[in-house]
Structure formats: C-alpha cells, structure tokens
Amino acid sequence: MNKDMKILIVDDFSTMRRIIKNLLRDLGFNNTSEADDGQTALPMLQSGNFDFLVTDWNMPGMTGIDLLKTVRADEKLAALPVLLVTAEQKREQIVEAAQAGVNGYIVKPFTAEVLKEKIGKIFERVDGAS
Amino acid sequence: MDQNISEDYIDKARRIISEVESGNIEAADKLIEEMSRNRDQNLFQELGKLTREFHEALNGFKLDSKLTSLTGTDIPDARERLKHVIDVTDKAAHKTMSVVEDLLPLCETLGEQNGNLDGRWKRFMKRDMDAKESRALCDEVSIYFTEQNTGTERVRQGLNEILLAQDYQDITGQIISRVINLVTDLETSLVKLIRDSGAAVDESAQKGKGTGELDGPQVPGLESSDAVSGQDEVDDLLSSLGF
Numbered sequence: 001m002n003k004d005m006k007i008l009i010v011d012d013f014s015t016m017r018r019i020i021k022n023l024l025r026d027l028g029f030n031n032t033s034e035a036d037d038g039q040t041a042l043p044m045l046q047s048g049n050f051d052f053l054v055t056d057w058n059m060p061g062m063t064g065i066d067l068l069k070t071v072r073a074d075e076k077l078a079a080l081p082v083l084l085v086t087a088e089q090k091r092e093q094i095v096e097a098a099q100a101g102v103n104g105y106i107v108k109p110f111t112a113e114v115l116k117e118k119i120g121k122i123f124e125r126v127d128g129a130s
Numbered sequence: 131m132d133q134n135i136s137e138d139y140i141d142k143a144r145r146i147i148s149e150v151e152s153g154n155i156e157a158a159d160k161l162i163e164e165m166s167r168n169r170d171q172n173l174f175q176e177l178g179k180l181t182r183e184f185h186e187a188l189n190g191f192k193l194d195s196k197l198t199s200l201t202g203t204d205i206p207d208a209r210e211r212l213k214h215v216i217d218v219t220d221k222a223a224h225k226t227m228s229v230v231e232d233l234l235p236l237c238e239t240l241g242e243q244n245g246n247l248d249g250r251w252k253r254f255m256k257r258d259m260d261a262k263e264s265r266a267l268c269d270e271v272s273i274y275f276t277e278q279n280t281g282t283e284r285v286r287q288g289l290n291e292i293l294l295a296q297d298y299q300d301i302t303g304q305i306i307s308r309v310i311n312l313v314t315d316l317e318t319s320l321v322k323l324i325r326d327s328g329a330a331v332d333e334s335a336q337k338g339k340g341t342g343e344l345d346g347p348q349v350p351g352l353e354s355s356d357a358v359s360g361q362d363e364v365d366d367l368l369s370s371l372g373f
Contacts, residue, residue, distance in 0.1 A: 015223040022231065058344050087347040090356045094364055098371045105364055108347065114361055 001123040003028045005051035010034075010041045010067065011085075012059040016108075020054060020085065023112050027119070038062025042070060045077055052119075057086035057093070065093075065100060072101045081122050085110065135172060139165070190326045197319045200312070208309045215302045222298035229288040229295075240281045247274055 007024060009032055011017045017034045024032055033048070035041035037059040045053065053071065057064040064084055071077045083104040084097055097105055103125075104118040142165050149158040250267055253259050259267070345354050358364055 013220075015220060015227070018224070018227050022227065058346060088344055089348060089358045089360075089364065090345055090354055091358060091367060092356055093344070094358065094367050095371065098368060098373065105368060107358070107361055107364055110361065 001120070001127065002051070004031055005029065006049060007032045007052045007054060008035060008041060008044060008048070008050045010036070010038065010053070010055035010059070010064065012036050012056065016056065016085075020115075023115050024054075026112065027116055038064065038067035038070070041067055045071065045080070046074070050080065052122075053080055053082045054085060055082065057084055057088045057097075065097060068097070068100050068102055081126050083118060083122060085115075135168070138168065194323065197316075197323060200316050200319060204312050205316075208312050211305045211309055215305055218298045218302055222295045225295045226292050229291050233285055233288045236281055236284060240278060243274055243277065247271065 007029055009017050009020050009024075011020070011034075014036070017036075021032050021034065033044065033050075035044055038055075039061040041053075041055070042062070044050070053067075055064040055067055062070075064086065068082050068084070071080055071082060081103045082101075083106065084102050085106045085108060087108045088094075089107045094105055103122045106114055106118055142161050146158045146161045149155075149161065247267075247270065250259070250263075251271075254264060254267055345357065348354065348357050353359075358367060
C-alpha cells in the first residue's frame with residue numbers, strides 16, 4: 001500500500017472530514033483533499049488523479065451512492081477504490097452499495113481500528129489484483 | 131324523530147279522527163292546537179342542541195388558534211434553536227480537534243527528545259562517554275528540562291480547553307428539551323384536531339416511510355427493523371454477498 005496515495009474525503013460535515021483526515025494521517029496517509037458533497041467531489045476526481053475515495057452516503061446535492069455509481073460508470077474512474085463511511089445501516093442500503101460496486105462499508109460511529117482494517121483489506125485486494 | 135314523540139302523534143291523530151267522527155269539532159281543535167304546541171317545543175329543543183354544538187365548535191376553534199401559534203412562531207423558533215445546536219456542537223468539535231491537532235505533534239516531539247536523550251544518558255551512566263560529549267549532554271539535558279516543562283504545561287492547558295469545550299452538552303441539552311416539549315404540545319393539538327374533525331387516521335400512513343428512503347443514524351429504541359446493529363453485521367452481510 002502506497003502511503004503517498006492521493007485520497008479524497010467527501011462528507012457534508014466538516015467535523016467528520018476532519019476526524020477522517022486526522023485518522024488517515026495517524027495511519028500515515030498525508031496526501032488528502034476534501035469535498036462537501038458528490039457534486040464538488042466529481043470534478044475533483046475527474047481532474048485530480050486520486051487513488052482512493054472515502055465518502056459519506058447522505059449528503060445534499062449529490063449523495064455518496066450516486067457518486068459511487070457515477071464513478072463506476074466513468075471509464076477513467078471505474079477502477080477507483082471507494083470506501084463508504086455512513087450512518088445508514090439498513091440491509092437494503094448495504095446491499096445496494098455492494099451492488100453498486102463499493103469496496104468497503106463502515107457504519108458510523110466507527111473506530112480508528114475499523115478504518116485501518118478496512119483500508120488494509122481494500123488495498124490487499126486491489127494490490128493483489130494488479 | 132323520537133319514539134315518544136311519534137307515539138304521541140299517532141295517539142293524538144287517532145283521538146282527533148274519533149272526535150271528528152263523533153262530531154266533537156271543538157275537542158278535535160283543542161287536540162290539534164296541543165299538537166302544534168308540542169311541535170314548537172321540539173323545535174326549541176333542536177335549536178338549543180344546535181346552539182350547544184355551535185358553542186362547542188367555537189371552543190374547538192380556540193384550540194385551533196393554539197395550533198396557529200405553534201406553527202406560526204414556535205416551530206420557526208424551534209428551527210432556529212436546532213440550527214443553534216448544530217452550530218454549538220460544530221464549534222465544540224472543531225475546538226477540541228484544533229487542540230488535539232496542536233498537541234499530537236508536540237507529544238511526538240517530546241517523545242522523540244526522550245528517546246534521543248535516553249540512549250546517550252545510559253552511555254553516560256555507564257561512563258561510556260568522553261568529557262567533551264558529557265558536557266554537551268549536560269547542556270542538552272538543561273534545555274530538555276525546560277522544554278519538557280513548557281511542553282507539559284501546553285498539554286495541561288490544552289486538556290483544560292478540551293474539558294471546557296464539553297459545555298456544549300449542557301446548552302444543547304436544554305435547547306433540545308424545549309424542542310421536545312414543543313413537539314409534544316404540537317402532537318396533542320394535532321391529535322385533538324384530528325379527533326374533532328372526525329377524520330379517520332390512516333393506519334398505513336402511520337406505518338411511515340416506504341422503501342428506498344434513507345434512515346440516518348439509528349436511535350436506541352427506534353431502530354429500523356431492517357437495520358443491522360453494527361459493523362460486525364455489516365461485515366457478515368457483505369461477506370455473504372461475496373465480499
């Protein structure tokens with residue numbers, strides 16, 4: 001796993017973005033950017049060479065699930081690993097995210113260990129596949 | 131019409147016919163007069179009932195005016211109050227994180243200093259150090275003590291700031307309690323309004339949201355039946371889907 005990889009954090013609450021940013025920094029990832037919903041995130045993803053997307057689900061403008069679907073439908077972005085970090089915990093929604101091609105799903109509130117474990121798993125699989 | 135009234139009418143009508151047949155027109159007139167007096171009386175009773183109903187309807191309207199003040203001023207107030215809760219909690223979270231972001235690197239620096247001196251100090255204790263290096267170490271230890279002092283003082287101040295930032299709980303708790311009271315008031319008024327207007331409550335509408343709608347954070351006691359209880363269940367579900 002490349003610690004210098006470029007990560008985009010998308011959440012409408014600045015406090016949650018800041019928490020995730022700090023946790024990522026603690027895990028050694030310093031190259032992070034932030035967006036407050038899918039609409040702002042999308043142009044950043046399209047022009048920014050990001051290696052990893054961490055997004056909330058419920059946001060005004062464009063939701064995380066729509067952002068995920070848009071990313072998967074975009075030829076250039078389709079392979080981008082996506083981690084959903086959300087308070088949504090209905091089975092129906094988790095299944096929807098899985099079907100839309102999410103790489104990991106974390107429910108809030110979460111711990112630093114869970115974030116570390118999920119990121120580890122995602123890149124184990126991504127690095128193993130490439 | 132009342133059972134008694136109709137029996138009374140039939141009885142009187144029969145007596146009128148028999149009086150007319152026997153040629154007692156005067157007695158028949160008297161009976162007819164009696165009948166019309168009874169009818170007037172019934173009319174007054176009905177009017178009295180209507181007046182009472184009208185009065186009750188007016189009282190009901192007074193209740194509606196409570197609903198008007200609830201929706202006109204109290205709900206917008208509540209909206210502002212809840213927005214304030216978001217602001218206050220946002221500020222407290224950022225304040226806490228700022229202190230933490232400030233102190234974490236400081237702790238790292240202090241830790242590094244410790245590690246750095248520890249190795250040389252052990253050598254000094256074993257007398258495995260020449261005089262020149264020993265003097266340099268002594269100077270460094272003096273600086274080290276000062277830096278540790280200012281450093282721990284900064285940590286102490288920061289922890290106090292974090293402690294104080296938690297006062298949001300008191301303020302937001304009070305604001306939210308008031309909004310809960312308002313919602314309870316509103317519920318009472320609405321239930322009464324529905325009951326007074328005689329509208330049937332649609333059971334299916336009460337059951338709530340359809341599928342596809344986002345639930346947001348689960349609240350203890352109000353969990354959605356379709357929701358998982360935590361990260362472990364999310365992981366189980368995903369692994370059952372081949373993740």
